[in-house]
Amino acid sequence: MNADLHCHSLLSDGTLEPEALAARAKANGVELWALTDHDELVGLGRARAAAHAAGLPYLTGTEISVSFAGTTVHVVGLGVDADDAVLATGLAATRGGREPRAREMGEALARAGIPGAYEGALKFVGNPELISRTHFARFLVESRVCSDTQEVFRRYLVEGKPGFVPHRWARLGDAVSWITAAGGIAVIAHPARYKLTPTEDFALFSEFKAHGGRGVEVVTGAHNAADALRYADTAREFGLLASRGSDFHSPEESRIDLGRLPRLPAGLTPVWEALEARVHAPA
Ligand code: AMP
Ligand code: MN
Ligand code: MN
Ligand code: MN
Numbered sequence: 001m002n003a004d005l006h007c008h009s010l011l012s013d014g015t016l017e018p019e020a021l022a023a024r025a026k027a028n029g030v031e032l033w034a035l036t037d038h039d040e041l042v043g044l045g046r047a048r049a050a051a052h053a054a055g056l057p058y059l060t061g062t063e064i065s066v067s068f069a070g071t072t073v074h075v076v077g078l079g080v081d082a083d084d085a086v087l088a089t090g091l092a093a094t095r096g097g098r099e100p101r102a103r104e105m106g107e108a109l110a111r112a113g114i115p116g117a118y119e120g121a122l123k124f125v126g127n128p129e130l131i132s133r134t135h136f137a138r139f140l141v142e143s144r145v146c147s148d149t150q151e152v153f154r155r156y157l158v159e160g161k162p163g164f165v166p167h168r169w170a171r172l173g174d175a176v177s178w179i180t181a182a183g184g185i186a187v188i189a190h191p192a193r194y195k196l197t198p199t200e201d202f203a204l205f206s207e208f209k210a211h212g213g214r215g216v217e218v219v220t221g222a223h224n225a226a227d228a229l230r231y232a233d234t235a236r237e238f239g240l241l242a243s244r245g246s247d248f249h250s251p252e253e254s255r256i257d258l259g260r261l262p263r264l265p266a267g268l269t270p271v272w273e274a275l276e277a278r279v280h281a282p283a
Helices: 018-027 044-054 085-096 098-111 117-122 133-142 149-157 172-181 198-210 225-238
Strands: 032-034 061-068 071-078 185-188 215-220 241-245
Touching: 018 032, 018 044, 061 085, 061 172, 071 172, 071 215, 071 241, 085 098, 085 172, 098 117, 098 133, 117 133, 133 149, 172 185, 172 198, 185 198, 185 241, 198 225, 215 225, 225 241
Parallel strands: 185 215, 215 241
Antiparallel strands: 061 071, 071 185
């Protein structure tokens, strides 16, 4: 099945409205779709209505920012109850740190010779509670400091670079509990991106499992073929369900479009088999 269970709208750091994403997913042959905006559920009503109108089976979703082993790890929640109060409260607390962090990023970039970045980033923000590094990256491209967002991250926005501000996100166990309490399945997003040592990687999956986490993204826009095989092994070793998602953000910026992903490697249980009861079927 062409499932694409990870993407972003303008309500976090994507550039398209939920309606445009649903239409694009359908046009690209997606057969099961989820919108997973960072730390936020606000777009899910629109996503569900648009999926319904497009004749596209749909799952609720979100992607929670977590601090683990001195880095940031993302945990996708699929099939959550979008009205769950525990999840909503946890996400609100996670989002709450973004505004002060963004102001600090603006000050840090000003010290590095780039004034006005906070105000500049705000012009790209579609949800005032969800200002992200991506919005700063778009401003630095617009103001020709860099030629694309990848270059902005490399030169300014990752650890050790002048615009990076360390931040404490949610705890792994909390993020998994919020998702599980809301009836969803917690999935480790794009694990190859974290560049963890084998020991840290093992610790991440062990802790995640112990907290009730059940899935891992094996095929994602950030993984090459070797990464997919590596995390297929992790899925088997830890008894995790396998997920597949493009992490599409924008037609201009994203390398992989909605629905244009390789298949899951053989011998895995797809996460959607465990989510059948949570799928919103189209009319
Ligand atoms: P934030 O949640 O504000 O820390 O921003 C994280 C977002 O920045 C991720 O969800 C990606 O969309 C984007 N991002 C992170 N690293 C990179 C990178 N190296 N190149 C392009 N985008 C990135
Ligand atoms: Mn993002
Ligand atoms: Mn992510
Ligand atoms: Mn994402």
